[in-house]
Amino acid sequence: MPVCRSRVFTSQLSPEMDGRVVHLLGWVHDVRDLGKIVFVLLRDKEGIVQLTIKAGSVPSEVLEIAKSLSREDVIHVEGVVKKSQIAKLGIEVIPYKIEVISKSDRVVPIDITGKTPADLNTRLKYRVLDLRRAENWAIFRIQHAVLQVIRSFLVERGFIEVFTPKIIATATEGGANLFRVDYFGKVAYLAQSPQLYKEQLCAVFERVFEIAPAFRAEKHDTNYHLNEFISVDIEMAFADMFDVMELLEDLIVEIYRSVKDRCRRELQVLGIDLRVPEKPFPRFKYSEVIDYLVERGIEVKWGDDLSTYHLKVFSERVGQQPYFIYYWPTALRPFYTKPCDDNPEESESFDLNIEWLEVASGGTRIHDKDLLERRIREQGLDPQSFSSHLQFFKYGMPPHAGWGLGLSRLLMMMLRRKDIREVVLYPRDRYRLEP
RNA sequence: GCCCCGGUCGUAUAGCCUGGUCUAGUAUGGCGGACUGUCACUCCGCCGACCCGGGUUCAAAUCCCGGCCGGGGCGCCA
Numbered sequence: 001m002p003v004c005r006s007r008v009f010t011s012q013l014s015p016e017m018d019g020r021v022v023h024l025l026g027w028v029h030d031v032r033d034l035g036k037i038v039f040v041l042l043r044d045k046e047g048i049v050q051l052t053i054k055a056g057s058v059p060s061e062v063l064e065i066a067k068s069l070s071r072e073d074v075i076h077v078e079g080v081v082k083k084s085q086i087a088k089l090g091i092e093v094i095p096y097k098i099e100v101i102s103k104s105d106r107v108v109p110i111d112i113t114g115k116t117p118a119d120l121n122t123r124l125k126y127r128v129l130d131l132r133r134a135e136n137w138a139i140f141r142i143q144h145a146v147l148q149v150i151r152s153f154l155v156e157r158g159f160i161e162v163f164t165p166k167i168i169a170t171a172t173e174g175g176a177n178l179f180r181v182d183y184f185g186k187v188a189y190l191a192q193s194p195q196l197y198k199e200q201l202c203a204v205f206e207r208v209f210e211i212a213p214a215f216r217a218e219k220h221d222t223n224y225h226l227n228e229f230i231s232v233d234i235e236m237a238f239a240d241m242f243d244v245m246e247l248l249e250d251l252i253v254e255i256y257r258s259v260k261d262r263c264r265r266e267l268q269v270l271g272i273d274l275r276v277p278e279k280p281f282p283r284f285k286y287s288e289v290i291d292y293l294v295e296r297g298i299e300v301k302w303g304d305d306l307s308t309y310h311l312k313v314f315s316e317r318v319g320q321q322p323y324f325i326y327y328w329p330t331a332l333r334p335f336y337t338k339p340c341d342d343n344p345e346e347s348e349s350f351d352l353n354i355e356w357l358e359v360a361s362g363g364t365r366i367h368d369k370d371l372l373e374r375r376i377r378e379q380g381l382d383p384q385s386f387s388s389h390l391q392f393f394k395y396g397m398p399p400h401a402g403w404g405l406g407l408s409r410l411l412m413m414m415l416r417r418k419d420i421r422e423v424v425l426y427p428r429d430r431y432r433l434e435p
Numbered sequence: 436g437c438c439c440c441g442g443u444c445g446u447a448u449a450g451c452c453u454g455g456u457c458u459a460g461u462a463u464g465g466c467g468g469a470c471u472g473u474c475a476c477u478c479c480g481c482c483g484a485c486c487c488g489g490g491u492u493c494a495a496a497u498c499c500c501g502g503c504c505g506g507g508g509c510g511c512c513a
Contacts, residue, residue, distance in 0.1 A: 030474085037471040054471060070465090086472055107445050107465055115475055116446050116463045121505060177512090193513065218512050219436075225512070308509080334513040361513075404513080431504090 011046035015090050018083040024049070024093065027132070028073040028104075030113055031066070038066040042077060042093075043132070051077060052084075052092045065098045071112065072104035072129075120419055127426060127435050138266035139423055142259055143411055147211065149258045150232055153251050159207040159234060164197035166190060166213065170385055177217035179227075190215035193404065195336065196389045198235040199365060202400050203392065206237040211407070219430050223419045224357055224409060228428040235402035241348040241364045244401045245324060248352060248360060249281050252322055256414070270415055275320065281352070282323040289314055289325055303329050311356040322359070326350035335375040338364040352405075354413040362403025369393035 008022040026044035036055035041048050053066040069075070079095035109126045110118045112133050123130040130136060151161065167183060168191050178189035194210050201208045214231040236244055256276040260267070267274055286306075293300050293310055300310060306325070315323075330339045330347040337347045349363030366372045369390060373383045383390065411423040421427040426435060 032473050032476060033470090034473060034476070035470040037473075039473050039476090041474080050474075052472080056471080084472095086474095088474055109445055111446060111463070113475080118446055119505080122446075195513070216512070220511055221436090222509085222512095223507095305512095337513090 009046045010042070010044050010049040013049055013081060013089075013091055013093070015083040017081040017091070020081050022079065022081055022093065024077040024079070025101075026075065028069045028071055028075060030071060031069050033067055036063075038063065040066055040069060040098075042075065049089065050087050050092045051079065051095050051098075052082075052087070053095060053098075058094065058096060062095055062098055065100065066095075069098075069100070070104060070106045072108055072132075073100055074102035074104075075099060076101055120421060124421060124427065124432065125435075131425065134269050138263075138269040139411070139415060139417075140425065142263050142266050142415065143407070143423065145259055145263050146255050146407070146411065149255050150209075150211065150251065153254050154207075154209045154234065157207070157247070159209045159236075160205050162198070162201055162205070162208045162210050163212065164191070164194040164201075164210060166215070170388065179215050179217045192216050193231065194233050195334075195404075196386075198233055198402060199336070199400065200389070200392050202235040202237045202402070203395075203397050206398075207234070209234040221430060223421075224412065226408070226420055226424065226427055226429055229420075229424070230407040232405040232407055233402065235365075235400060237398040237400045239364075239401045240399070241326065241350060241362070241401055244362055244403050245283075245326070245350055245352075248362070248403055248405070249279055252281075252352070252410075253277060253279055255410070259414070272415055274414070277320075277322050282318055282321060284314075284323065284325050285327045286325055286329065286346075287327065292317070303331065305332055308356055311353060311358075315353065315355045318355075320355065322352055322354045324350050324352055328363075333363065335379045335381065336365050336372065337375075338366045339375075348401075350403075352403075354410070357409055357413055358406075359409045359413065360403050360405035362401065364399070364401045367393070367397045367399045369397070 006023050007025050010024070010026070013022070024042055024044070026042045029041035029043040029048055031041075032039040038053040040051040040053065042051055051066070053063050055063055076097075076099040077093065077095045078097040079093040082092055082094050084090065084092045108129060110123060110129055112129060114133055114135070118126075118130070131140070155161075167181065167188050169183075169186070169188055178192055181188050181190060191214065193214050194212065198208055198210060210233045211230065212233075213228050215228055216225075217227065218225070234244070234247070236247070253276060256274060260274045260276060287302060289306065289310075290300060290302050290304075292314060296313060298310065298313065300306075306314075326349065327340070327346045328337075328349045328351075330337065330345055333347050333349045337349045340346045340348055347363060350361065351358045352360040366375060372393060373390065376383045376386060408420050408423050411417075412420050415423065417423055421429065
């Protein structure tokens with residue numbers, strides 16, 4: 001077995017290394033056998049390099065092995081780096097040894113080189129193989145970059161990262177259905193949101209964030225819903241809606257800027273010319289959106305939720321710039337949302353949309369226990385079932401605000417993918433529980 | 436859950452409307468062969484498929500019904 005520590009990645013190869021001996025490990029991406037000369041493309045986590053095996057200039061057994069290789073074989077190569085004008089990357093490697101570490105079946109279910117495209121459904125069935133394609137290499141490296149930015153951005157602003165339980169006892173905080181699980185004979189549920197926990201924690205650490213899965217047992221069937229998704233949640237004490245909107249705005253700009261700067265190769269693979277949004281993002285009151293839609297002749301009235309169709313019409317006027325819709329009717333928001341002091345029908349709440357899709361939502365939360373209990377009742381819920389949460393509002397709950405951001409929704413819109421499943425490694429939807 | 440559309444080699448598709456010349460075409464892939472600079476190598480030969488069940492008919496990939504699966508639109512959705 002080859003040793004990892006002497007290994008060189010394809011990204012480390014350069015024309016300046018001309019003449020150096022290197023050890024490479026990776027997968028056979030493609031083989032072009034011209035008879036007395038064979039070209040093998042070796043792929044590792046960083047990229048692809050061409051191995052050139054020419055009769056007469058390599059040992060004859062190396063030529064034989066090269067001819068016998070098939071796509072996706074795992075190989076170990078020892079060879080000499082050669083500067084080359086003919087090879088596309090400006091370099092190639094002349095192997096003096098090729099060792100097959102792991103043989104692949106000759107027929108691979110999907111084409112990893114990307115020449116013969118497969119449907120999304122087929123790709124998801126063979127997801128691990130699909131993930132070897134350049135497109136996915138780019139998508140998930142960008143996702144990683146986004147996560148890094150989020151963490152460093154929030155940490156710089158005094159937030160600490162927390163983890164809240166995903167197996168919870170008490171039922172709902174609202175309408176969405178929860179998955180039931182058997183917890184040593186007791187009924188438990190998978191958390192649909194860290195909302196209540198992060199509010200409690202902001203009465204301790206003041207600024208907390210969590211990046212974790214959320215579960216929704218909803219039978220939706222769209223390109224932008226999943227039953228398990230990664231939610232980026234923050235909660236901030238002594239803050240209101242405007243504070244956390246500005247924080248979100250800064251974060252989004254920082255994400256775009258950083259991806260544009262650090263992921264050039266990835267964006268190039270995806271054919272994306274990323275435009276960094278400008279601050280401040282347009283802000284529209286919910287009532288303005290309704291007025292606009294009514295003007296356009298659409299039948300909708302104050303108090304209705306905005307459908308995808310409504311948002312598609314409205315977003316035409318905004319373009320690709322992310323924008324806020326704020327001051328939503330209190331009745332459309334969850335019970336913990338703070339109603340406006342001067343008009344309790346409206347609430348201090350907002351959504352952040354990119355085009356027609358809600359990417360994040362948040363607002364000022366209620367910190368007054370009596371008001372919170374009243375709102376729970378008004379939403380048709382039982383304050384009794386929230387008693388363990390409500391008790392902490394007796395012991396110094398600061399005013400606070402926060403938001404939740406759908407990581408994959410942001411990524412999907414940023415990278416202009418048509419389906420959220422494309423930007424999730426192993427998507428869980430209504431019909432898909434495997435792989 | 437509703438409306439519309441579809442299911443053909445490993446993958447992506449043509450054929451279906453107008454049933455029989457479909458022994459199901461093409462591309463890519465796989466196998467065998469030729470080729471010393473390919474980079475979607477090229478060229479020659481071969482391999483490989485009509486979602487399942489029922490019906491109509493002399494005859495079904497093709498028409499009809501049901502099921503399952505998939506795509507688009509909507510709904511559901513903190």
